[in-house]
Amino acid sequence: MENKDILRKGIEELGISVNDKILQDFKVYREVLVDWNQKMNLTGIEEEREVYIKHFLDSISAITNNYIKDGMSIIDVGTGAGFPGLPLRICLKNVKLTLLDSLNKRINFLQEVSAKVGIDDIEFIHGRAEDFGKDENYREKYDIATARAVAGLPVLIEFCAPFIKLGGYFVCLKGPNANLELEEAKKAIEIMGLEFVEKIDVKLPELDLSHNILVFKKIKNTPEKYPRKAGKPSKNPIK
Numbered sequence: 435m436e437n438k439d440i441l442r443k444g445i446e447e448l449g450i451s452v453n454d455k456i457l458q459d460f461k462v463y464r465e466v467l468v469d470w471n472q473k474m475n476l477t478g479i480e481e482e483r484e485v486y487i488k489h490f491l492d493s494i495s496a497i498t499n500n501y502i503k504d505g506m507s508i509i510d511v512g513t514g515a516g517f518p519g520l521p522l523r524i525c526l527k528n529v530k531l532t533l534l535d536s537l538n539k540r541i542n543f544l545q546e547v548s549a550k551v552g553i554d555d556i557e558f559i560h561g562r563a564e565d566f567g568k569d570e571n572y573r574e575k576y577d578i579a580t581a582r583a584v585a586g587l588p589v590l591i592e593f594c595a596p597f598i599k600l601g602g603y604f605v606c607l608k609g610p611n612a613n614l615e616l617e618e619a620k621k622a623i624e625i626m627g628l629e630f631v632e633k634i635d636v637k638l639p640e641l642d643l644s645h646n647i648l649v650f651k652k653i654k655n656t657p658e659k660y661p662r663k664a665g666k667p668s669k670n671p672i673k
């Protein structure tokens with residue numbers, strides 16, 4: 435199967451209808467990714483098929499079981515080269531997306547990709563989750579927070595929970611050790627006002643790869659003292 439057909443089929447299997455513009459946007463996204471990757475570290479993966487599966491389809495799989503719906507507000511914390519937030523926005527046109535990362539070069543890359551595919555309504559934030567989670571313009575303002583490959587779960591929960599509205603969800607893409615991480619994060623989940631909802635096993639097409647999506651619901655406001663000062667959550671995770 436051609437790469438674009440793998441991508442089309444993978445997206446359609448998640449219940450999203452695909453047009454040529456979406457496929458073209460992903461083609462451009464990957465080209466800009468490879469181009470910028472020559473001068474800065476964005477990804478270890480450049481080959482088209484692998485980017486399509488391990489970055490794009492992996493990101494879009496976050497919509498499994500419909501916690502993420504078109505029209506919602508989403509903040510992607512530690513988005514790096516845009517994963518999972520930007521592929522979700524390419525597929526769901528009415529998502530109000532905020533991409534946050536502490537490295538400005540990555541934000542510049544994301545602005546270029548967005549401009550090239552004609553998306554002009556993304557909010558880009560250069561900064562640390564710990565700082566913006568305290569800012570009243572961002573705190574408890576989002577339907578959904580997402581994250582992939584940013585930190586261990588106790589730390590990640592302190593980064594992400596403050597952004598989520600009551601009744602909203604944290605959709606977290608994790609590798610094979612999700613069960614162990616969940617065990618370690620019990621206290622952080624409780625303190626930060628979340629409730630564990632489910633672990634979803636996701637199989638990616640073509641490659642023999644699977645991963646987990648952990649879903650949490652915001653059931654209580656996050657106590658004011660969290661997130662702690664920048665650097666503190668990683669140095670001294672809630673355990």
Ligand SMILES: C[S@@+](CC[C@H](N)C(=O)[O-])C[C@H]1O[C@@H](n2cnc3c(N)ncnc32)[C@H](O)[C@@H]1O
Nearest residue numbers: 512513514517535536537561562563582583584
């Ligand atoms: C390994 S990369 C993962 C990027 C992307 N989510 C992915 O799955 O490919 C981790 C990213 O998190 C960002 N990051 C780490 N700690 C952060 C923090 N406290 N606040 C904001 N961004 C952070 C880093 O700058 C980096 O871009």
